[in-house]
Every structure is written in structure tokens, then in C-alpha cells.
Amino acid sequence: MISPAAGSALALWLDQQRALRGAAENTISAYCADVTGFLGFITRHKGAAQGLGALAEITTSDMRAWMAHMRARQIGPRSLARKLSAVKSFYRWLAEREGFEPTAVLATRSPRFQRKLPRPLSVEAARDVIDTAEFQSLTPWICARDRAVITLLYGCGLRISEALSLTGADAPLPATLRITGKGGKERLVPVLPAARAAVDDYTRACPHGIAPDGPLFLGARGGKLSPRAVQKVMEQVRGQLGLPATATPHAMRHSFATHLLNAGGDLRAIQELLGHASLSTTQAYTGVDTARLMEVYARAHPKA
Structure with missing residues (x-):
């Protein structure tokens, strides 16, 4: 469960991704699921739905707890990197809109994974x-x-x-x-x-x-x-x-x-x-x- 304010902010961000960046609906759905999952974890982790003020106070420790939770659910490095990218993008937008410093979120390092290079045919x-x-x-x-x-x-x-x-x-x-x-x-x-x-x-x-x-x-x-x-x-x-x-x-x-x-x-x-x-x-x-x-x-x- 996420707070109404967080839900409204997420909906507005998704609308902007759709309108200004031309993101495909599949991409929008993935963004929504990734960020909603993160916000839901923070709610459980903190013990209460987090309003925008609380979301601005996310710490490095909170981010580490989320990453550990994802790994415990057997989320692979590639998928986790994608989820973190969506969360960072949302937070970058939210911080600019609400006027706070999102360092703890943006400084979180993405897990390393080996990219699968495409194999062209002869x-x-x-x-x-x-x-x-x-x-x-x-x-x-x-x-x-x-x-x-x-x-x-x-x-x-x-x-x-x-x-x-x-x-x-x-x-x-x-x-x-x-x-x-x-x-x-x-x-x-x-x-x-x-x-x-x-x-x-x-x-x-x-x-x-x-x-x-x-x-x-x-x-x-x-x-x-x-x-x-x-x-x-x-x-x-x-x-x-x-x-x-x-x-x-x-x-x-x-x-x-x-x-x-x-x-x-x-x-x-x-x-x-x-x-x-x-x-x-x-x-x-x-x-x-x-x-x-x-x-x-x-x-x-x-x-x-």
C-alpha cells in the first residue's frame, strides 16, 4: 500500500513519460510495476505509508535493504538493474518537483551483470x-x-x-x-x-x-x-x-x-x-x- 500522494506523483510521472518522452505502453507498465514495488517495500520497511515528505528522506540504509530484499526474492542482476533505473528516474523527477536532494537513491550502485551481445549471422x-x-x-x-x-x-x-x-x-x-x-x-x-x-x-x-x-x-x-x-x-x-x-x-x-x-x-x-x-x-x-x-x-x- 502506498500513500495517495505518492500514488498521484507516480501517475503524473508516468503521464509525462508517455507524453513527453513517447514511452511505449509496455515501458510505462514496466515503470509502474517497478516503482510501485519499490514504494510498497518502503511502506513495509518503514511500517507506514510514506508521503512525499517521507520519501524525500530515504537513506542509503533503506536502499540497501531494498536491494537485499530484491536479491532474496531471486531477482537477477539484469532485472534489478532495470528496476533501480526506473526508481532513479522517478526520484530524479520527484526531487526536482519537490525540491529535495535525492543523493541516497541516485548514488545506489547498479548490480553488475554481463551483457549478452547480439550474435549476427554471416x-x-x-x-x-x-x-x-x-x-x-x-x-x-x-x-x-x-x-x-x-x-x-x-x-x-x-x-x-x-x-x-x-x-x-x-x-x-x-x-x-x-x-x-x-x-x-x-x-x-x-x-x-x-x-x-x-x-x-x-x-x-x-x-x-x-x-x-x-x-x-x-x-x-x-x-x-x-x-x-x-x-x-x-x-x-x-x-x-x-x-x-x-x-x-x-x-x-x-x-x-x-x-x-x-x-x-x-x-x-x-x-x-x-x-x-x-x-x-x-x-x-x-x-x-x-x-x-x-x-x-x-x-x-x-x-x-
């Missing part, structure tokens, strides 16, 4: 995935659809949610797509002729009416295609090709970025194509190692 494997994807159904138009979706993931570096958010008005695909990604951030993505051709083949074969304001990619019964259907196709393909479990739809996006970089693409330009806010995220996606960075540095730096 160029040959990526091509094999696209070629094999169209043979996972006995229905010709579904075969064309699966090829079109996976070609977009690899050929344009789209997230699966972005590909499935395309509408009938987007077809035939233009030379450049305007994609709205995470946080409502827009980017322009060039569309390869092969991707345009794959989508054209699908739209011609699709037996269902594709409305301009409806989804471009449809399921077998004419409704919006689900991400799970695409994931299932990739599961079948990787089994047939002997690829590892990391060969997911998202791995096609990783591969897009890595293959561009290996072909001489600029890391900053690839960051823009992927829609990453941070260059470090792009660096992780592309599996850039120190030797590769030094090679680029030596070739491009004006004093090299």
Missing part, C-alpha cells in the same frame, strides 16, 4: 534464412509474406514491431521509408529493390483486402500478423539450416548493421539507420571490437 546464413523462409508454409501467399517480412528485417534493419506496424498505405514501398521507432523517434530508412520486390510479390498474392489504414502484413485469417508467427518461422528455418538459437528475427537486424559496417559503413550513419539513441548500443549490435575501432581510427583521423 552474410551467407542471412541469405539462406530469407531463401528458406518462403518454404515454411503450403500456402503460396503466406510463403510470399514470410519472405517479405524477413527481407525487411535484414534489408532495412527494422525491428519486428516496426515491420508489422507498416500499413497498406505504405505499399508499394517507396525508395525511403519513414519509420517511427522506440520513444516515438522517427528515422528515414532506404528500401532496397529486393525488399520492395518481396513486398510487391506478397501484396499481389494476398487473398485478403489490404486496407490503406490497416496492417500491411496479415495473418492467415486476415487479421494483423503477430510477432509470434514470424518468430515461429525463424525457429523452423534455423532448425532446418542448423543455426543456433540466437538466430531470431532480431538477429536479422543485428546482421544488417554488422554487414553494413564490414562493408565500410560509417558507425554514426548505421546508428541513424537503426534508430539508436546511443552510439554504444550500435557498437554492441555490430560486435565492434577494439581492433576494428583502431583500424577505423587510423584510416579516418586527420592526424593519423
Whole structure:
């Protein structure tokens, strides 16, 4: 149980995250659960619902108690780091609004965890995935659809949610797509002729009416295609090709970025194509190692 004042503050913060930062509803739900869980713990820890004045007096000892409680519940380092990040973000906003110093919360160190770097496919494997994807159904138009979706993931570096958010008005695909990604951030993505051709083949074969304001990619019964259907196709393909479990739809996006970089693409330009806010995220996606960075540095730096 949290105090009405704390609940109202949390609701206002979530509204601002949604309106000003364009946070997705899944993100908002996760923020709400993480911060509510923290506030609920503080209530139990202190023995009473904490108003805004009490929340401003959270100590380092309180934060340590919360972290220990989370570990006792078998919350892993990665999940705990995410929860702490949400709590810090809320407290940063609350402190500015209420005029107090949130040092105890903001100074809490995030648990260390080993980041799982994405594993891109080789160029040959990526091509094999696209070629094999169209043979996972006995229905010709579904075969064309699966090829079109996976070609977009690899050929344009789209997230699966972005590909499935395309509408009938987007077809035939233009030379450049305007994609709205995470946080409502827009980017322009060039569309390869092969991707345009794959989508054209699908739209011609699709037996269902594709409305301009409806989804471009449809399921077998004419409704919006689900991400799970695409994931299932990739599961079948990787089994047939002997690829590892990391060969997911998202791995096609990783591969897009890595293959561009290996072909001489600029890391900053690839960051823009992927829609990453941070260059470090792009660096992780592309599996850039120190030797590769030094090679680029030596070739491009004006004093090299």
C-alpha cells in the first residue's frame, strides 16, 4: 500500500513519460510495476505509508535493504538493474518537483551483470534464412509474406514491431521509408529493390483486402500478423539450416548493421539507420571490437 500522494506523483510521472518522452505502453507498465514495488517495500520497511515528505528522506540504509530484499526474492542482476533505473528516474523527477536532494537513491550502485551481445549471422546464413523462409508454409501467399517480412528485417534493419506496424498505405514501398521507432523517434530508412520486390510479390498474392489504414502484413485469417508467427518461422528455418538459437528475427537486424559496417559503413550513419539513441548500443549490435575501432581510427583521423 502506498500513500495517495505518492500514488498521484507516480501517475503524473508516468503521464509525462508517455507524453513527453513517447514511452511505449509496455515501458510505462514496466515503470509502474517497478516503482510501485519499490514504494510498497518502503511502506513495509518503514511500517507506514510514506508521503512525499517521507520519501524525500530515504537513506542509503533503506536502499540497501531494498536491494537485499530484491536479491532474496531471486531477482537477477539484469532485472534489478532495470528496476533501480526506473526508481532513479522517478526520484530524479520527484526531487526536482519537490525540491529535495535525492543523493541516497541516485548514488545506489547498479548490480553488475554481463551483457549478452547480439550474435549476427554471416552474410551467407542471412541469405539462406530469407531463401528458406518462403518454404515454411503450403500456402503460396503466406510463403510470399514470410519472405517479405524477413527481407525487411535484414534489408532495412527494422525491428519486428516496426515491420508489422507498416500499413497498406505504405505499399508499394517507396525508395525511403519513414519509420517511427522506440520513444516515438522517427528515422528515414532506404528500401532496397529486393525488399520492395518481396513486398510487391506478397501484396499481389494476398487473398485478403489490404486496407490503406490497416496492417500491411496479415495473418492467415486476415487479421494483423503477430510477432509470434514470424518468430515461429525463424525457429523452423534455423532448425532446418542448423543455426543456433540466437538466430531470431532480431538477429536479422543485428546482421544488417554488422554487414553494413564490414562493408565500410560509417558507425554514426548505421546508428541513424537503426534508430539508436546511443552510439554504444550500435557498437554492441555490430560486435565492434577494439581492433576494428583502431583500424577505423587510423584510416579516418586527420592526424593519423
